[in-house]
Each structure stands twice: as C-alpha cells, then as structure tokens.
Amino acid sequence: MKKIITITVISFITIITVMQTNAVFAQQPAQSQRWVCLDAKWCNDQNSGCSKRDAHRAKLSVKQDVKPLANSDSYVIECLATQGGQICTTGNRDTDRRVYGVDTTGKTNVEKLSSVVQYRFEGIFQSDGTALAPNPSRSNNAGIIGPFEWQSYTPSTISRKFIALNYFTQNNVTGSEGGQQQGTFSFENASRTCVAINWDPYGRVFDSQTLEPIPDSIVTLLQKRQDDSFSRVIADDILGGNIENPQTTKENGAFSYVVPDNIYRITVSKSEYIFPNVLTKLNPAYSRIYSDIYRGEEIIQQGRIQHRDIPLDHVGSGKTYPMVINYFYETDKVGKGIIEGQSSHPFVLIKAYSVKVNSSVGQAEPSRTRYRLLKTINADKNGSFKIEINQSNFESNEVFGEIEVQKTDLLTQSSVSQNFFEKILSPVQAAETTTLKFEPIPTYIEGFTYVSGQVMPSTKVGVYLTFSEKPYYETQSDEKGYFKISSENLPTMPYKLRYGLAGFQTTVSTSKFIAQNAKYIGSNNIKVNTFQDINGKTQITSSPSPKKSLFPTSTVNKNYSNDQKNKDSQQYNANPSSVPQSGMLLILLIILVLLGGAAFLLGFYLYNKNRMPPQMM
Structure with a gap:
C-alpha cells in the first residue's frame, strides 16, 4: 500500500513539473529573426563610391524602403550561392555559432563555406575602408547602419547577397482557431528578394571547335620579372597574399585572377588538349559567347582587371554534361x-x-x-x-x-x-x-x-x-x-x-x-x-x-489558364516520357519490321513442315 501511495505521489509531482515547464515555455518570450536586404555595390566598379577599387570588396548600405529595426543590434551577413543552394555567414566563426549554430559535424557556416567554395572572410570595414566595423552594429533611431565595406575571397566566381539581421522578442497571442501565433511586431509586406552581386569571371577555358567549357584545366599566371623572364605569381607578389595559383577550372571553365598592375602571361594545360590554339581551328561562332581571345601573348594589367577567354584545340574525344x-x-x-x-x-x-x-x-x-x-x-x-x-x-x-x-x-x-x-x-x-x-x-x-x-x-x-x-x-x-x-x-x-x-x-x-x-x-x-x-x-x-x-x-x-493547365496535366500524365513525333514513327516502323519478320519465319516453318515426308514428321 505504501509503495502504491509513493508511486502515486511521485507521478503527481512529475505531472505538475511537466505542466509547470510547459507553462514557463508558454510564458517566456522567444527570440525570432527578421532580416532585410542591404544595397550592395561592387568596389571594382569605378562609380561604386568605395574607399578604393577592389574586386574582393562590396560597399553596403541600408535601403530606404525597408530598414533594420531602430536602436537594435544588426548583424551584417553575406549569403553565397553554392551547388547546394545559398549559405549565409557573418564571416566570423563565433558569431556564426551564435546566429546559426553548428551542423552535425560541429562546423559553423563560415567553416562550411571554406570547405565548399574555399571562402575566406577578410573583414568588415567602416566607410573609410580601413577601420574595422563591429558585427553586430547598433542601428540609430531611423534604423540606419553603415555604410560598410565588406571584403571576402573565393577563387571562383560566386554570386553574393547581403542582408541585415535583427532579433525581436515574440509576444504570445492565441489564434482564433487555437494555437499560439507568436509575434506582434508589425512587419513590412514588401518583397524581400535581394539583388545579387555577380562578380564576372576574368576568363574561361573552352573547346575551340564545340565552344563548350573545359573543366579541370590547369591555369597558371606568370609575372614578368626585372630580367624580362616570366615566373609563376606567388603570395609574396600580392598585397595581402590573396591568390590561388595555379587554378583548376570548374565545370564552367572559369578562372579568376585579381593582381596588381604589371605584365603577365597565362599558360594552360589539359590532357588531350593543346595550348595555344591555332587561329584557323577556332570556330567562327565563338564571338557569340567569348571575347578577348588569348593565345600566349603578354597581358598588360593597368587599372581595371583584364579579361581573357582561352580556346584549346582538342586532340581526343569526349563529352561534357550540363549542370x-x-x-x-x-x-x-x-x-x-x-x-x-x-x-x-x-x-x-x-x-x-x-x-x-x-x-x-x-x-x-x-x-x-x-x-x-x-x-x-x-x-x-x-x-x-x-x-x-x-x-x-x-x-x-x-x-x-x-x-x-x-x-x-x-x-x-x-x-x-x-x-x-x-x-x-x-x-x-x-x-x-x-x-x-x-x-x-x-x-x-x-x-x-x-x-x-x-x-x-x-x-x-x-x-x-x-x-x-x-x-x-x-x-x-x-x-x-x-x-x-x-x-x-x-x-x-x-x-x-x-x-x-x-x-x-x-x-x-x-x-x-x-x-x-x-x-x-x-x-x-x-x-x-x-x-x-x-x-x-x-x-x-x-x-x-x-x-x-x-x-x-x-x-x-x-x-x-485553368483549361490549359488541365490540358497540359492530362497530356503529361498520359505520356510522361514524351517522344518526338519522328521518334514515334521510328518506333512504329521497327514494330512493323519485327512483325513482318516474325510472320515470314512462321510461314517458312509451316511451309517446310508441310513438305516433310510422313515418316520424318
């Protein structure tokens, strides 16, 4: 009897504790995220308004239509397009852990980007381009932060978007149909699709005949030395040491070098291909896609970054696939x-x-x-x-x-x-x-x-x-x-x-x-x-x-229209793997030939059978 009473009391206490825990959860306000797009201008553009011209920088400012929350800590965040979709980061491992947490392997977003696209964050600066800016930064009474200059590096060309993120405290509100709909903050209804900065590649390696990009090409940048010789550009040649050389092209054949003013050359190597391309072997349709064709001559870099597309002559066979x-x-x-x-x-x-x-x-x-x-x-x-x-x-x-x-x-x-x-x-x-x-x-x-x-x-x-x-x-x-x-x-x-x-x-x-x-x-x-x-x-x-x-x-x-939608749906469901009309005719022709052959063989068999002597049947 005492055991039953003891178990009953413990169960009662446990139920009360769980109810109190749920009650505390229902009463405690939670933190939710709210973000807005920032206006971003590439600092390599002459009219960007940046403190200096830099292909790895973007000038960030608040848009006038939708701003961060007033008098609030605002995190500046860079989102990068990857093969698996966008990944966003504050650029700092500890700050990423605070905002986004870590994945199952213990990696923060900046560490994932470093692994996936060789991303490197180089700093967020005040408008003078030199003094470091805090992240988060406190917005003023009008919801303004910045302007800032954000600098980061990836060896390949990747689209970027920039946002400002705030946290706000939810207030629990019971919905008319039951369930807690939390958050009474008045949100804007404006579209929140940010404009991407597309940093164009500085060149692509492509097949001189098919005009398709060539992946896995080894592109090496050479710099002219004082004795007029050329040797590979190394980190000591670049202020800050930010260079990957040589580069291996991805599926789009692109390569990208941001280097100071000087005289350079490029070499390319790829199995079953020849560099430089022979002029007469370049398909004349190339001009629809490529420009500034390069065949090994000197490149004078002065001011704006030079662009070169590099054709290679194919001596083997192969096929590339789109992705x-x-x-x-x-x-x-x-x-x-x-x-x-x-x-x-x-x-x-x-x-x-x-x-x-x-x-x-x-x-x-x-x-x-x-x-x-x-x-x-x-x-x-x-x-x-x-x-x-x-x-x-x-x-x-x-x-x-x-x-x-x-x-x-x-x-x-x-x-x-x-x-x-x-x-x-x-x-x-x-x-x-x-x-x-x-x-x-x-x-x-x-x-x-x-x-x-x-x-x-x-x-x-x-x-x-x-x-x-x-x-x-x-x-x-x-x-x-x-x-x-x-x-x-x-x-x-x-x-x-x-x-x-x-x-x-x-x-x-x-x-x-x-x-x-x-x-x-x-x-x-x-x-x-x-x-x-x-x-x-x-x-x-x-x-x-x-x-x-x-x-x-x-x-x-x-x-x-609804009629067209239904029509297309019925057509697709009826023939999910549609074959062109010429393909259908070919299929019918093959079927007729097979049936004709079968009929001929059957007739030939019956004819021979009828001619056989009775003792052999």
Whole structure:
C-alpha cells in the first residue's frame, strides 16, 4: 500500500513539473529573426563610391524602403550561392555559432563555406575602408547602419547577397482557431528578394571547335620579372597574399585572377588538349559567347582587371554534361518562386516543373510526382539564369519541385536531344540533361503537428533555415495539435520545421508537412504559396509579362489558364516520357519490321513442315 501511495505521489509531482515547464515555455518570450536586404555595390566598379577599387570588396548600405529595426543590434551577413543552394555567414566563426549554430559535424557556416567554395572572410570595414566595423552594429533611431565595406575571397566566381539581421522578442497571442501565433511586431509586406552581386569571371577555358567549357584545366599566371623572364605569381607578389595559383577550372571553365598592375602571361594545360590554339581551328561562332581571345601573348594589367577567354584545340574525344554549379532559391513572399544561378554551359535550356506531393501522415519522406511544365528559358552566354514561377494558382498539393537543364548546340543554337537508339541503347553516355530537385518554400503554414502518424498536442514548433541550427521563428500548437504561422514570420529562403515535446524533437521537411496535412489543406482551401498575414489578409503576385527569348524557336514562356493547365496535366500524365513525333514513327516502323519478320519465319516453318515426308514428321 505504501509503495502504491509513493508511486502515486511521485507521478503527481512529475505531472505538475511537466505542466509547470510547459507553462514557463508558454510564458517566456522567444527570440525570432527578421532580416532585410542591404544595397550592395561592387568596389571594382569605378562609380561604386568605395574607399578604393577592389574586386574582393562590396560597399553596403541600408535601403530606404525597408530598414533594420531602430536602436537594435544588426548583424551584417553575406549569403553565397553554392551547388547546394545559398549559405549565409557573418564571416566570423563565433558569431556564426551564435546566429546559426553548428551542423552535425560541429562546423559553423563560415567553416562550411571554406570547405565548399574555399571562402575566406577578410573583414568588415567602416566607410573609410580601413577601420574595422563591429558585427553586430547598433542601428540609430531611423534604423540606419553603415555604410560598410565588406571584403571576402573565393577563387571562383560566386554570386553574393547581403542582408541585415535583427532579433525581436515574440509576444504570445492565441489564434482564433487555437494555437499560439507568436509575434506582434508589425512587419513590412514588401518583397524581400535581394539583388545579387555577380562578380564576372576574368576568363574561361573552352573547346575551340564545340565552344563548350573545359573543366579541370590547369591555369597558371606568370609575372614578368626585372630580367624580362616570366615566373609563376606567388603570395609574396600580392598585397595581402590573396591568390590561388595555379587554378583548376570548374565545370564552367572559369578562372579568376585579381593582381596588381604589371605584365603577365597565362599558360594552360589539359590532357588531350593543346595550348595555344591555332587561329584557323577556332570556330567562327565563338564571338557569340567569348571575347578577348588569348593565345600566349603578354597581358598588360593597368587599372581595371583584364579579361581573357582561352580556346584549346582538342586532340581526343569526349563529352561534357550540363549542370547547375551554384544558385539562390527563394520566394518573394507573395507567391513567386525564384531560382537564380549559374549553369556550367552557355545558353542551356532550363525547364521548370511542378510536382504533386502525395498524401501521407507517416514519418517517411512523401513520394513526389512530376506534374506539369511551368516555364522554359535559356541561360545567357555566361550560363547565368533567373527563372520566376508564379505559384499563386497552384492546386492544394502542387508545389514547385524541379528544374531540368539541357545542353544546347552552341554552333546551331538548338537544344541537343537524343534519338531513340541513344535513349534505349546508351542512356548514361547519351544523357544531355541533368535534373535539380527542390523542397517547396511555403509562404503560409497551417495544419497539425504529426509525429509517427499521430497528431501531437501542445507541441513546440520551430522554423529553421536549411543552413541553420538556430530557430528563425517559434510557436506552439494548441491542445488539438493545430498551429499556423503567417507569412510575416516565415523566411523567404528554404526552411524546415522541427517539433519538440518533453525533450523529444523531430525534423519535418516542407514536403512532409504538406503531405501530412494534404486532406486538411485541400478541404479548407488553404493556399500555402499565397501571402497571408496574421489578420488573414492575403496578397497575390501579379503574373509576369512574357520575356523575349534568346532562342525564339526553342523557348516557351506560358501563362497558364485553368483549361490549359488541365490540358497540359492530362497530356503529361498520359505520356510522361514524351517522344518526338519522328521518334514515334521510328518506333512504329521497327514494330512493323519485327512483325513482318516474325510472320515470314512462321510461314517458312509451316511451309517446310508441310513438305516433310510422313515418316520424318
């Protein structure tokens, strides 16, 4: 009897403790992130207003339309496009740990960037370009910080965006449908897609005949010495020692050297290629893509950085494949998805597709089915592209999900397709396309906290950027497991959800959230891709005007009506691996030949059988 009483008392105390812990969590205000874009100008431009001309610097200032919070600590952050999407950093390991945490290997974001793109942060300076600036910096009464000059280095050309980040304290507010919708700060509704600084490459190595970029070429910069000889440029030749020499070109064939005024030469080596190129072997179509052709002559560097493209003559055989080498992926908050990046090849054909997320309340990642073609564009001659998708008219379980990158024939300006035999007999070697898949970025969240197929009540919900281990925003589901997060409190960059209860935590991708709540979202006509503020007010993006194509004969830019959408959906579902009409005719011809051959063999067999003597039958 005493044991029963003791166990009952301990259980009662435990329940009270858990209730008090949850009550404390509900009462304590949480810190959420708010960020705005900074205006950035490349200091290598003559009119940048920088303290000095420097290809590794950017001048940063506050935009007048959307500013940081007044009288607040504001972190200045650089976001870089990588092959896996954007990664943001304060440039400092300790500050990154405070803002973003560390990944499962213990690395901060600046350390990840150092590993992925050989990133090196070199300082954030006051407007005079020499005195170091604190990060974070305190904004004034008008929300102004800076201007600053940010300096960082990567050996290859990478797009950058700059933001200012503030923290604000949430106030718990109970929503009308249950669940805590935290945060009463009045957010701006303006689009928060920042403009990227694209630091152009200072040269590319390419095939003199196919005009395709050559990866894995070894490019070495040589400097003229006092005795008129040339030798490799080393760190001691550069103020600050910031140089990687030689450089190995990536998939786009690009190389980049920022050096002081002097006289230089470049050498290039690559197996099965010859440098310098023979003038008569250079395809005349090169001028559509490349300029300042280099064949080994002296380069006089004076003032603005010199640009050189280097053709190599091919003496072997081979094929390169298109890919996206870096990109930013975000939304504009009001229904538009934006992918801005760089492909390995010039003028690639890029197709954007939506996918259907199949309903599932389980823990496994949901299956996704390619649904319909949304838009087709071409990259420019540098491989740069920007594709914008209007998601406001998507169906309830339809999200943006894939882009397909297809190589074009740089000599004829047409897309490179495979014939029937290439597809059937050699699908790997003949592949001319690559596919990149994306998680959706919902601009509005409403549903239930599913864990292991069951709805979990009173559960902590956190929004985490994909490159961060610190919450961007936090709330809590109600006693029914219901919660919602309005658009003001969601990031424009890719994120994930985390549910936590009594020491337990599980990560939920945005696809999984949509799959788990598919029935609720569909029956309540919830628009996860439409801006909806805390008061239920919505805002929808306007449809973009069709843009002129680089290749009008091969580029499509459709604004879909519902009828057209249904038609395209039915057409795609009926024939998901569509084959060109000529391919279909070829297939029919082959089938007819095979049937004719079979009929001939059968007839020949029956004829011989009838002629055989009875004793042999």
